Amino acid sequence: MGTPVNDAALDTLFRTARTYNGYLPGEVTPTDIEAIYDLLKMGPTSANQQPARFVWCLSQDAKDKLADCATGTNPDKIRKAPAAVVIGMDLNFHEELPWLFPHTDAKSWFEGDPEKRRDHAFRNSSLQGAYFLMAARALGWDTGPMSGFDPAKVEAAFFADQPSVRVNFISTFGKGDPESIFGRSPRPEFGKFNRID
Template sequence: MGTPLSDDALDTIFRTARTYNGYRDKPVSEGQLEAIWDLMKMGPTSANMLPARMVWCISADAKAKLAAHTMPANGKKILAAPTTVIIAMDTNFHELLPEFFPHDQTAKSWFSDDAFRKQSAFRNSSLQGAYFIIAARAIGLDTGPMSGFDNDAVDKAFFPDQPAVKSNFISTIGYGDPETIFERSPRPSFARFNTIA
């Protein structure tokens, strides 16, 4: 059984955390990126499939290559951010299940259907993307997750020799500039969108 987090921790991860459109001029270290991965990899995925594949765009060249395939407003954010990550998915994740799900050596066969495997990769890499956001916030960083890019073009640019790897979404990372956030948008009450059956 876990211990409830403090209000300060809940604020950091959820209540006062925000999506940032710009960042302070402060770098993000590779050690911090590894720390994010070491947390997010612990989040649950179906059969421990871990389909997410991450490309951390740190260099100016990598950020420019990515920005070229996004909406103009998103491209500006990417170029100005300390780091941007592509959260992608390996649709052939099942090849690694004998290693990652060793207690059932039949698990690879569960995903022999291409459509089901791609659906599973998308769902679970999206979960891992959410874990990424929480992990980044937990170690004191801010994020700016976004769509608004050409998936096919990004895949050709960053995964030319990996046809099974497909981009899901992207996110900037850094120390958020409070001047770049919008006023908090409404959040519905429990009663509005929830049913207890």
């Protein structure tokens, strides 16, 4: 049974957390990235599919390569960020299910059905991308998720050797610069987009 977290944790994860457009000086290390991953991998996916494939961009060369795939104001954000990540999805995730979900023959659920695999890969890698945001926040980092990029360019640049992997979304992360954000956009009240049947 879970234990409710305190108000400070809720603020860090949700209420005062923001999407950042710029970051304060400071580095993100491989150790920091592994700590984020060790948390996010614990989030649930259907039948433990774990379809997300992450490319962590720490070097300036990697960030420049990703920036070259981005659109609008995103290239500058990526180049200047301490780190960025590409959240991909493996359309052949089912090949890993014999060890990820050994309780039954889950691989057979997806063989010969690429549309079903794509649906599951997208849904569950989106969850894993959200777990990245929450894990980073929980460890004191700020994030800047974005979808302004050319998917074909990202896939050619980062997944050329993995033809079954497609990009879902990308994000920058580091210690957010408060000067880089504007006032929080509106959030709907419960009654606007919810109903209880």
